[in-house]
Amino acid sequence: MVDVIIIGGGPAGLYSAFYCGLRGLSVQLIEGQHFLGGKLNVYKEKNVWDVGGLVGQPAKNIIDSLITQAETFEPEIILGKSVIDIKKEDDAFCVQTSDSDNYYSKAVIIGTGTGISIPTKLDSDYPVAYETTFIFYDMPDVALFRDKVVMVSGSNAKAIRWAENVSDVAKKVYFIYRKDLQKGSSIDLTSLATNDKVICIENKKITKFTSLDEESIHSVELTHLLDKTSEWLEVDTVLVSHGVKKNNPLIKETTEFDLEKKTYFKINNQGETSIEGIFAAGDAAFYDGKLRMIAESFHDAIKASNSVKKKIDPKATDRGKVSSHHEELKKRKAPIE
Structure with missing residues (x-):
């Protein structure tokens, strides 16, 4: 004792x-x-x-x-x-x-x-091991994203900040958010929209992942929240800020x-x-x-x-x-x- x-x-x-x-x-x-x-x-x-x-x-x-x-x-x-x-x-x-x-x-x-x-996780199915290598619910050392294609998903100020930080080292950043839930200021969004490395995509959510070697992410499926249309984007890693x-x-x-x-x-x-x-x-x-x-x-x-x-x-x-x-x-x- x-x-x-x-x-x-x-x-x-x-x-x-x-x-x-x-x-x-x-x-x-x-x-x-x-x-x-x-x-x-x-x-x-x-x-x-x-x-x-x-x-x-x-x-x-x-x-x-x-x-x-x-x-x-x-x-x-x-x-x-x-x-x-x-x-x-x-x-x-x-x-x-x-x-x-x-x-x-x-x-x-x-x-x-x-x-x-407890972070709110994606609805998508994926190997649990991805959470320590390719899918993050917390910001690791930003150097991990150097020269990579990164997807940031979230409709809050933290997600915006992550996208800005990652853009300093990444090759490209996709910022995925729901317009009706966006809680960052318009100045924050304007900053992202004018960043050459950041592509803002509204009203879509992550629904699937593909892997070529069953060990890493190759691409992400995005589905529109309203018309349910989908598209695939090739990415290296994903950051998720959907609240806790x-x-x-x-x-x-x-x-x-x-x-x-x-x-x-x-x-x-x-x-x-x-x-x-x-x-x-x-x-x-x-x-x-x-x-x-x-x-x-x-x-x-x-x-x-x-x-x-x-x-x-x-x-x-x-x-x-x-x-x-x-x-x-x-x-x-x-x-x-």
Whole structure:
């Protein structure tokens, strides 16, 4: 049994892992996705400005820094397991995952944000392996698209941004969107329409794929939404931004948690939820004056971590020691100066 289980590997969860380690607590971090960083992964290439002391930089850089920091005190990080329930058993908490595994701790910090973001996928049938090689629901390193013919499908600002970014390196970009759902500004569309590398195609959707070698995409069938006519275009890879669905298995119809808008966990000034020993931080938490910013997630994480330490060891100090004189940080040669 560990001192604390942190549910969620976004900014709040990752910083909680660091700060709990700083306070000498043993930590398990459980993340439902197969990667860390939370919703920062939704806009990896977008510059982030709301972290104090850091000039605007791509979200992927922030993710890398958060992970490196979180690993300072060697927490156990468990990926690809969705937490579905938390039960109190005597003086411990039993955290249950979707694969029927149980994990035990003295306290819990919920850092799930508003839940796992599950991308809305294409209706078309295709090999699952394509999702790591030819069909992407998240923007990988833009260099992957260099000199390729890329199709971007989506009717939102993110899809427009992806098309613009990819056009910098791609041979050609097809931008597929539904005119009635288009949520980007007319300026955004004008920018794409005047880009020599981008061809905008409205009111069509992806319906089929063909492959010449059964290993890669050769062409995509587009079907008109109204007259159902179709055409085939040769492409190398496809980017899809059709929105996301939120899923947080801890939010149930019958729950002991005091919730705000059936989405957020209400916490007191110690970061504790309505269930003693369970804390919340980041976008998962709610309190008067709450601002949903990355910077505030760090504040929530510190508060929750210090409260966990005090609950486990009432004689402990109110806060952790972060300085060049911290013996454990000195051992790990942390870049603190």
